[in-house]
Amino acid sequence: MGVTYWLTNVRLETGYRRENGVVTGTEASLFHILVKDGKFARIVPATEKLTDGILQKDAKGLLALPSFVEKHVHLDKTLQGEPWRAVIPVSNIIERCEIEKRTLPGLPTTTQERAENLLEILLSYGSTHVRTHVDIYPEVGISNLESVKAALATYADRVTHEIVAFPQHGLLRTDAKALLREALRQGATHVGGVDPANVDGDIEESLHQMMELAVEANAGVDLHLHDPGHLGTYTMKRLAAMTVDAGWQGRVAISHAFALGDIPVQEAEEMATILREAGITIITSVPFSRVIPPVQLLHQNGVDVAVGCDNIFDTWQPYGNGDVLERLWRLAERNRWLDELSLSQSLRFITGGKTTLDANGTQLWPAQGEDASLILVDATCSAEAIARRANRQAVFFKGNLASGQMEEVNVTL
Numbered sequence: 001m002g003v004t005y006w007l008t009n010v011r012l013e014t015g016y017r018r019e020n021g022v023v024t025g026t027e028a029s030l031f032h033i034l035v036k037d038g039k040f041a042r043i044v045p046a047t048e049k050l051t052d053g054i055l056q057k058d059a060k061g062l063l064a065l066p067s068f069v070e071k072h073v074h075l076d077k078t079l080q081g082e083p084w085r086a087v088i089p090v091s092n093i094i095e096r097c098e099i100e101k102r103t104l105p106g107l108p109t110t111t112q113e114r115a116e117n118l119l120e121i122l123l124s125y126g127s128t129h130v131r132t133h134v135d136i137y138p139e140v141g142i143s144n145l146e147s148v149k150a151a152l153a154t155y156a157d158r159v160t161h162e163i164v165a166f167p168q169h170g171l172l173r174t175d176a177k178a179l180l181r182e183a184l185r186q187g188a189t190h191v192g193g194v195d196p197a198n199v200d201g202d203i204e205e206s207l208h209q210m211m212e213l214a215v216e217a218n219a220g221v222d223l224h225l226h227d228p229g230h231l232g233t234y235t236m237k238r239l240a241a242m243t244v245d246a247g248w249q250g251r252v253a254i255s256h257a258f259a260l261g262d263i264p265v266q267e268a269e270e271m272a273t274i275l276r277e278a279g280i281t282i283i284t285s286v287p288f289s290r291v292i293p294p295v296q297l298l299h300q301n302g303v304d305v306a307v308g309c310d311n312i313f314d315t316w317q318p319y320g321n322g323d324v325l326e327r328l329w330r331l332a333e334r335n336r337w338l339d340e341l342s343l344s345q346s347l348r349f350i351t352g353g354k355t356t357l358d359a360n361g362t363q364l365w366p367a368q369g370e371d372a373s374l375i376l377v378d379a380t381c382s383a384e385a386i387a388r389r390a391n392r393q394a395v396f397f398k399g400n401l402a403s404g405q406m407e408e409v410n411v412t413l
Contacts, residue, residue: 002038002399005055008409009046011063013381016341016361023341026357026381030061035372038398043368056409062376062393065385066365068324069352070127072222072255072283072308073118074166075151076134076144079313080117081109086318093199093226097169100315101139111144115151118312119159121322124404126375128159128397129352131308133166133192133222134183137174142183149187158402164222166192172200177209184217191217194224196235203235211242214251221252222283225259232259233271240278249279255308257282260298261291268294272301285310286330295349296335307331307349324350329389343383356382372399376406 030046165183196206312320379385394404
């Protein structure tokens with residue numbers, strides 16, 4: 001049972017201001033929110049005097065937003081806690097994997113320690129749910145999974161999670177099927193794959209084994225797909241067909257999906273229909289160096305889209321700070337979402353689909369009875385929070401303060 005308290009003087013978005021049918025701003029007011037047993041129990045205007053003697057925590061006018069969902073990260077790869085290093089150049093993904101295999105085992109810090117360091121960073125930026133990929137290959141077996149599970153257990157009271165058993169070096173190329181099966185038995189919730197054509201050399205068999213494992217273990221699927229153009233879209237079509245055949249709609253994701261950004265608009269719309277009907281989610285890390293999927297087109301055509309940070313200071317990338325709000329800011333800038341409505345509605349891509357308001361301005365969040373997982377940010381509205389990457393002052397997970405600070409108020413009656 002969680003602590004019961006009032007979160008007072010919280011700024012909540014209540015609607016949009018319009019002029020001649022155009023959204024010109026966001027309306028917001030101050031409220032008191034009663035948190036009980038980790039959920040929103042009551043929401044009342046801040047003008048209402050509280051006389052029940054319940055503990056109070058003063059938000060001091062900070063804006064509340066739903067806590068974030070980090071949909072793509074690699075907790076086992078990060079070098080957080082290690083001294084700075086840049087990345088050694090390579091000519092292909094296989095060389096990169098070989099460097100990583102040689103580097104990680106020799107570090108003085110453990111995989112668990114580095115994963116916990118990254119979890120602390122993710123949490124401080126507002127992510128209370130994490131989907132992490134964990135490398136599974138013959139040289140390490142499932143030891144990475146065991147270390148990441150231990151790190152996630154340390155944060156179990158602050159972060160929920162999904163774990164993708166990820167054959168980084170190729171499902172077929174390393175004959176990793178049995179290892180992935182064991183990883184799924186030992187706590188992985190999803191089975192992954194990577195570039196069935198360029199890494200495994202056999203699109204059909206690679207996808208078939210991945211889906212077979214998922215169905216066998218009643219697990220989700222998350223495929224890394226970097227392959228460009230029609231090679232990439234062909235792979236997506238085959239995965240979509242297998243997804244429908246297995247009845248796995250809503251349980252499959254494709255990470256990166258760069259090919260969707262390589263093709264003409266009409267073809268992208270056709271692909272969106274295929275992805276929507278198969279219930280496949282597209283996850284992007286919004287890299288600067290690649291063409292990315294057409295997020296707005298996909299969303300408008302009913303495809304679920306999510307954003308994640310992906311690599312955060314590891315042997316693949318020296319970049320990344322763990323702030324998924326910054327990734328959303330990148331996405332907004334690349335798509336020229338400049339107006340109030342576009343910015344505020346884009347929040348859904350880092351919150352698991354939640355926005356505070358719908359497009360008509362009806363308040364959707366927070367709702368009574370919902371988990372009290374939220375972030376308090378220094379902004380007047382969600383559009384400002386995204387455009388200016390607002391400071392996160394406090395992060396709550398199911399009602400409990402998980403990161404940051406809050407002032408408790410002595411209540412006298």
